[in-house]
Amino acid sequence: TQLLEQSPQFLSIQEGENLTVYCNSSSVFSSLQWYRQEPGEGPVLLVTVVTGGEVKKLKRLTFQFGDARKDSSLHITAAQPGDTGLYLCAGARRSNDYKLSFGAGTTVTVRA
């Protein structure tokens, strides 16, 4: 079983629709990062959240860190085809020397 449960695994939506990806755990994280990865490339960092209850916005993307620092969500407003990709959440814990534990990933496809 993975430390971080990411859902849904696949998401296909029409351009202009909204979507939310969830990342849940029973463990507390020091920080949580969201990445977006395109085929054949390395993950690109979108955001790092470190404070419980924190909300960060990056243009049409909104990231939230749960109050207990066990869960996070990524919300995309008015999705565009350029948002297509694999979205990965990853959490770091001091007890694990801050190594990243990854969720299984969410493959997002935005149809034009």
Next chain:
Amino acid sequence: GAVVSQHPSRVICKSGTSVKIECRSLDFQATTMFWYRQFPKKSLMLMATSNEGSKATYEQGVEKDKFLINHASLTLSTLTVTSAHPEDSSFYICSARDWGGARENTIYFGEGSWLTVV
């Protein structure tokens, strides 16, 4: 922002030979780098943690004699796949930890290296 560079991006080698992949942090010093392996449409699997000036620590199930890691400087870690076999073909990704400034223990990833063993 911080950049991590990986080289080569693609490599093909013959079965039984060894191949080296380099990971460099370009604008920060990284005492810790990580090596991952990724299968198609799957998440990243941590193979080992590379520590500058000391031995790498390997995750359970990863053969340290097959995947040699050297972290000789604060900006360079190398992964050498020894006696490569076709089942070693995969996408290998490195990352580097930036402890500095306001980056709050951010980890940046390289572009990845496709290894094909024929």
